[in-house]
Amino acid sequence: xxSHGIVAVLILSGALSGLGQSASAQAPTVRDERCANMRRxxxxxxxxxxxxxxxxxxxxxxxHAIQLCxxxxxxxxxxxxxxxxxxxxxxxxGR
Numbered sequence: 001x002x003s004h005g006i007v008a009v010l011i012l013s014g015a016l017s018g019l020g021q022s023a024s025a026q027a028p029t030v031r032d033e034r035c036a037n038m039r040r041x042x043x044x045x046x047x048x049x050x051x052x053x054x055x056x057x058x059x060x061x062x063x064h065a066i067q068l069c070x071x072x073x074x075x076x077x078x079x080x081x082x083x084x085x086x087x088x089x090x091x092x093x094g095r
Contacts, residue, residue: 031074038081039066045088052091058084 028036042062045052052058061084068077 029074031078032069035065035069035074035077035081038078038085039069042081042085042088045085045092049088049092052088055087055091058087061087 039062046058061080065077065080065084068074068080
């Protein structure tokens, strides 16, 4: 009678420990967070600068950066986001 309860607890604890491992494997990395933060920073800068929103270079760099960050190439994505943000800041300073 007790052996079935112990087996059930062991099976359940093994299943739960497997769930914890898969959840931690999918946790965002520091670079993922940096991509998200820099993307938000770019979006904020674009929202304050109507004349830059349709800039082809910024649009291209933003799309490329999102693709790179999503593909696990965060360092390259961060560079593209940084370049796009630099263009926006230059345009804002030139107004």
